Amino acid sequence: MRSAEYRPGRKLIGRFEHDSELLKSVTDFVKEKGIKAGVFSILGAVKGAIIAYYDQTKHEYREVQLDGPREIVSCTGNISLKNGTQFAHAHIVLADEHGNVKAGHLIRAKVFAAELHLQELLGPELVRKHDELTGLSLWEL
Amino acid sequence: MRSAEYRPGRKLIGRFEHDSELLKSVTDFVKEKGIKAGVFSILGAVKGAIIAYYDQTKHEYREVQLDGPREIVSCTGNISLKNGTQFAHAHIVLADEHGNVKAGHLIRAKVFAAELHLQELLGPELVRKHDELTGLSLWEL
Amino acid sequence: MRSAEYRPGRKLIGRFEHDSELLKSVTDFVKEKGIKAGVFSILGAVKGAIIAYYDQTKHEYREVQLDGPREIVSCTGNISLKNGTQFAHAHIVLADEHGNVKAGHLIRAKVFAAELHLQELLGPELVRKHDELTGLSLWEL
Numbered sequence: 387m388r389s390a391e392y393r394p395g396r397k398l399i400g401r402f403e404h405d406s407e408l409l410k411s412v413t414d415f416v417k418e419k420g421i422k423a424g425v426f427s428i429l430g431a432v433k434g435a436i437i438a439y440y441d442q443t444k445h446e447y448r449e450v451q452l453d454g455p456r457e458i459v460s461c462t463g464n465i466s467l468k469n470g471t472q473f474a475h476a477h478i479v480l481a482d483e484h485g486n487v488k489a490g491h492l493i494r495a496k497v498f499a500a501e502l503h504l505q506e507l508l509g510p511e512l513v514r515k516h517d518e519l520t521g522l523s524l525w526e527l
Numbered sequence: 528m529r530s531a532e533y534r535p536g537r538k539l540i541g542r543f544e545h546d547s548e549l550l551k552s553v554t555d556f557v558k559e560k561g562i563k564a565g566v567f568s569i570l571g572a573v574k575g576a577i578i579a580y581y582d583q584t585k586h587e588y589r590e591v592q593l594d595g596p597r598e599i600v601s602c603t604g605n606i607s608l609k610n611g612t613q614f615a616h617a618h619i620v621l622a623d624e625h626g627n628v629k630a631g632h633l634i635r636a637k638v639f640a641a642e643l644h645l646q647e648l649l650g651p652e653l654v655r656k657h658d659e660l661t662g663l664s665l666w667e668l
Numbered sequence: 669m670r671s672a673e674y675r676p677g678r679k680l681i682g683r684f685e686h687d688s689e690l691l692k693s694v695t696d697f698v699k700e701k702g703i704k705a706g707v708f709s710i711l712g713a714v715k716g717a718i719i720a721y722y723d724q725t726k727h728e729y730r731e732v733q734l735d736g737p738r739e740i741v742s743c744t745g746n747i748s749l750k751n752g753t754q755f756a757h758a759h760i761v762l763a764d765e766h767g768n769v770k771a772g773h774l775i776r777a778k779v780f781a782a783e784l785h786l787q788e789l790l791g792p793e794l795v796r797k798h799d800e801l802t803g804l805s806l807w808e809l
Contacts, residue, residue, distance in 0.1 A: 387697045389682040400530040401666045415528045425785045427603055429618050439765045440713055442737045442780050450767040455583045459618040459630035460601045460742045462709055477711050477741040483580045485591040485629035488767035489741035498583050499661045503566045520781045525683045541671040542807045556669045568744055570759050596724045600759040600771035601742045624721045626732040626770035639724050640802045644707045
């Protein structure tokens with residue numbers, strides 16, 4: 387395990403705007419606040435979403451479109467720097483009216499109502515760089 | 528995004544009583560400790576649960592009853608004030624013996640065994656008020 | 669609820685090695701860092717995994733083997749002491765290429781790529797002891 391140590395920065399509680407885009411709202415928020423590293427979680431509900439699965443052989447994301455309202459039953463993510471700017475990486479678990487679940491890498495989602503908890507991390511720059519082996523942008527640690 | 532900034536308060540680790548009610552246990556705990564805002568997560572197993580899905584058109588919760596034992600594979604929540612008292616809002620993901628999953632807004636669940644991690648948040652009062660647009664009790668930020 | 673209060677220790681961000689074992693990597697990491705109590709979450713993807721469901725009547729884990737790549741859409745866990753050494757307890761939610769989900773108690777998983785956020789907790793020793801009623805190793809609080 388490669389690792390780095392951080393000090394706690396601000397703890398922020400947020401309320402997403404109705405009809406906003408979930409992931410963009412997080413990215414805009416951290417840019418506005420000048421947060422360069424952090425971890426967050428989100429609870430709430432969306433009107434629809436696009437999630438993705440990473441094909442580990444072909445090195446490409448395959449998207450799954452989820453139409454219609456769903457509960458955000460889990461959404462965990464982190465903030466780091468990619469190409470010199472803030473990048474939010476999040477995975478999301480969504481439940482429908484029967485409690486059935488779809489989940490994956492979050493591409494985008496339209497907010498019905500959602501609550502954010504974000505912990506800023508202070509310390510060394512946390513930077514994503516292309517990793518040849520996986521084809522992903524991984525942390526340089 | 529509307530937001531507010533908090534300072535870290537107490538970090539609490541808890542063990543739920545066997546056969547207790549999951550959400551009520553959290554609410555009773557934060558009242559006893561005088562915690563007015565916070566975020567928490569729970570791991571463990573339940574003997575049964577009732578979860579819900581919010582109908583975004585009719586503005587009402589639809590409950591799904593889940594009988595029988597399940598693992599709590601994720602449970603994320605927060606504490607804020609509603610009608611002048613502590614209110615716990617949590618979403619839960621439950622897995623059965625085959626690893627199959629049901630998830631939603633947590634109404635109640637009977638504890639087999641469960642572990643709590645709760646982070647108290649210190650700062651401005653975090654208050655829920657009725658929101659006309661969604662029909663939900665959302666944070667006034 | 670039995671509980672104990674902790675102070676925040678180190679906040680660590682980690683990148684798992686490709687092809688490493690997920691749970692063992694966490695345990696090795698906390699041993700190396702001298703972390704005796706903590707909470708963590710993981711995002712990423714695995715090449716395969718074994719999860720488990722605890723039979724609440726027979727008091728035994730039943731394993732479910734999941735072959736093939738999946739996204740880690742949620743993985744929440746904690747560190748405490750069991751038999752005098754660091755023990756990682758984690759539950760995991762995994763999604764396949766269609767966004768379909770399997771979840772349970774994490775036994776082991778082979779890392780494709782994964783990101784760790786771990787919060788060290790400082791305070792009283794957090795120790796697991798056998799609990800007669802559930803058959804599990806629960807915290808002595």
